[in-house]
Amino acid sequence: TLSAALAGQRYLVDPIANGSAADLRARFAEVLEVIVEAMATPLWIQNFRTEGWREQARLDDLGLGA
Known part of the structure; x- marks a missing residue:
């Protein structure tokens, strides 16, 4: 969705x-x-x-387990 939005906006801008x-x-x-x-x-x-936004995010912060 984000990529499509950027492409569409670029097309319009x-x-x-x-x-x-x-x-x-x-x-x-x-x-x-x-x-x-x-x-x-x-x-x-x-x-x-x-x-x-946090300046530094760590993968461990997501709590996804190992």
């Missing part, structure tokens, strides 16, 4: 904004936010809105 990378980044950030909010729990979203 080129003729509209003469390929402005800033516009593409803003549109991509909006789509990413929608996808993350659709998949995340309300508690995670609340935490994300106050703290944002």
Whole structure:
């Protein structure tokens, strides 16, 4: 979904904004936010809105086991 959104936005941004990378980044950030909010729990979203992305994430933090 994320790849399709980026491809579609790139397709639209080129003729509209003469390929402005800033516009593409803003549109991509909006789509990413929608996808993350659709998949995340309300508690995670609340935490994300106050703290944002962690600078370093470890695979162990996912709690998937060995």
